[in-house]
Structure formats: structure tokens, C-alpha cells
Amino acid sequence: MTSRLRSRFVVANGVRTHYSEVGDDGPVIVALHGGGAGSSGASGIGLLMEKLGDDFRVIAPDSIGGFGLTDPHAPAPHGLFSRVEHTADVIDALCLPKVTMFGNSQGAWAAAQYALLNPDRVEKIILVSSLTIAASLGIRQRSTEAGKALSEYDGSREGMRRILEALIIDRARITDRLIDERQAAATRPGALEAFRSFGRAVAATRTHPLFALQSDMTKSMPALTQAIPTIFIWGDSDTFALPETGREIEKRLPDCKFHWIAGAGHQAQTDKPDECARIVRDFLRP
Numbered sequence: 001m002t003s004r005l006r007s008r009f010v011v012a013n014g015v016r017t018h019y020s021e022v023g024d025d026g027p028v029i030v031a032l033h034g035g036g037a038g039s040s041g042a043s044g045i046g047l048l049m050e051k052l053g054d055d056f057r058v059i060a061p062d063s064i065g066g067f068g069l070t071d072p073h074a075p076a077p078h079g080l081f082s083r084v085e086h087t088a089d090v091i092d093a094l095c096l097p098k099v100t101m102f103g104n105s106q107g108a109w110a111a112a113q114y115a116l117l118n119p120d121r122v123e124k125i126i127l128v129s130s131l132t133i134a135a136s137l138g139i140r141q142r143s144t145e146a147g148k149a150l151s152e153y154d155g156s157r158e159g160m161r162r163i164l165e166a167l168i169i170d171r172a173r174i175t176d177r178l179i180d181e182r183q184a185a186a187t188r189p190g191a192l193e194a195f196r197s198f199g200r201a202v203a204a205t206r207t208h209p210l211f212a213l214q215s216d217m218t219k220s221m222p223a224l225t226q227a228i229p230t231i232f233i234w235g236d237s238d239t240f241a242l243p244e245t246g247r248e249i250e251k252r253l254p255d256c257k258f259h260w261i262a263g264a265g266h267q268a269q270t271d272k273p274d275e276c277a278r279i280v281r282d283f284l285r286p
Contacts, residue, residue, distance in 0.1 A: 046060075048277055098121055127230065231256060232249065232253070
């Protein structure tokens with residue numbers, strides 16, 4: 001069975017925020033998309049959400065920073081820390097008392113950071129392929145062509161295609177509709193400027209002495225996965241966050257079970273939505 005995504009808006013602490021949603025009264029999953037240009041809840045996590053709607057209520061907000069259909073003029077002066085604050089505002093605005101956090105890539109870091117700050121609001125955590133978490137654990141990865149495709153996005157449709165080919169292994173998933181939807185989101189008025197400003201803010205926090213201290217997860221991430229049940233999903237064909245990087249994270253998080261998905265890339269939930277849905281259901285089963 002599949003469920004159709006619903007498009008919704010909510011004002012979260014003054015920010016007009018778009019989110020995609022499936023399901024009704026089931027346990028709530030808040031799903032955070034990755035950080036590539038034009039990313040959104042629907043484009044990054046939509047295929048998996050459709051597989052989960054019969055059993056869960058899944059809410060995937062479009063982040064501040066020029067993503068999806070959320071107001072591109074919303075301030076994000078502290079980069080990812082602002083994204084975590086925005087996530088908290090969305091959860092509060094939707095009156096969600098307790099949730100499971102799901103995050104892919106940059107969204108995985110935001111999901112983990114939200115859980116660290118709000119442990120009483122989080123039931124479980126599901127993370128998917130994240131260089132951002134790797135960096136916060138002190139793990140450095142060699143440069144890749146996939147990383148270059150994301151960092152050199154030039155606002156063109158061909159540039160968007162290159163981004164998606166860096167994230168998704170199954171080329172059949174990279175439809176004209178997906179390219180056009182992400183391209184439209186990335187190039188709507190104010191979005192590209194907001195995206196670049198957000199990237200500069202992320203970089204600035206990494207060298208700021210106090211924000212850098214808060215970004216360091218070498219102690220907090222192992223403690224988090226010990227306190228709150230957590231799993232990591234990683235595509236064994238990921239060309240952006242390499243499997244070798246995931247293996248290094250796996251060594252440092254002994255209380256976090258890793259699921260390696262054959263034939264999946266950075267968006268394992270897009271390449272293999274059925275397999276990821278099975279893993280999520282098994283993990284969240286009472």
C-alpha cells in the first residue's frame with residue numbers, strides 16, 4: 001500500500017513553513033531532508049513516506065535556508081543551529097508531544113542535535129548517510145566527484161541533474177518531474193541567495209570557537225545513541241558519503257545498529273524505499 005503526500009503550511013515562530021505529510025493518527029515521525037540545493041521533504045523523502053503512511057504519520061518540513069517552499073527570507077544566521085531551532089519551532093507549532101526523528105545527510109545532524117537538546121521529546125532516531133555527523137565525530141573524507149557536483153551547483157537544470165545523479169544510484173528514480181520540482185524550488189525568487197547565505201553560515205559556525213564546541217559530537221553522539229534507541233541506514237554504493245566513512249562512524253557508535261543497503265546511494269530511502277520502509281517498521285514496532 002502507498003499513501004499520497006499532502007502539501008501543508010504552518011507558521012512556525014513567524015516563519016511560513018511548508019511541509020509534506022502522510023498518515024493520520026499513527027506514531028509520528030519527523031523527517032528531515034538533506035542539504036543539497038532544491039531539496040525538500042517531498043523530493044528527498046517522499047518515496048519512503050508513501051510506503052509508511054498506512055502505519056505512521058510522517059511529517060517532512062522544508063528547511064529554512066532556501067529549501068523547498070519554506071519562506072526563503074527566513075533568517076538562518078547560525079546555519080545548522082538555526083535549522084535545528086526551526087525544526088523545534090515546527091514540532092511545537094504542530095503540537096507534537098513526542099516524535100521519532102528521521103534525518104538524511106545534513107538532516108541527520110539536525111535530527112540528532114534536536115534529540116540532544118530535547119531528549120524527553122524523542123522516542124527513537126533513524127539516521128541515513130551523513131557526512132555532517134562524520135565531521136562532527138572528527139572523521140574526514142577524501143574529496144569526491146559527487147561532492148563537487150553538489151558544491152558547484154550553478155543554478156542550471158543540468159546542474160540539478162548532476163546533483164541528483166550524485167545522490168541517487170537508480171537513474172530511473174531521477175525523473176524529469178523530480179528534476180523540474182527541485183530546480184523550481186532552488187531557483188524561485190530569493191531561494192538561491194538564501195541557500196548560499198545558509199552555506200556561508202554553516203561554514204562560519206565550524207570555525208567559531210563556541211559553535212564549533214557545540215558541533216563536536218565525539219562524546220555526545222555515543223551518549224545519545226546509548227540513551228535513545230538509534231539506527232543508521234547507509235547505502236553501500238554511496239558516492240557522496242562513502243561507505244568507508246560510514247564504517248568509521250559505525251566503529252564509534254557501538255550502541256547504534258547499522259543497516260547497509262545494497263545498491264543504494266546517498267538517498268537510500270529513494271533508491272530502495274521498500275527496504276528502508278521495512279527497516280523503519282521493524283525498528284519502530286512496539
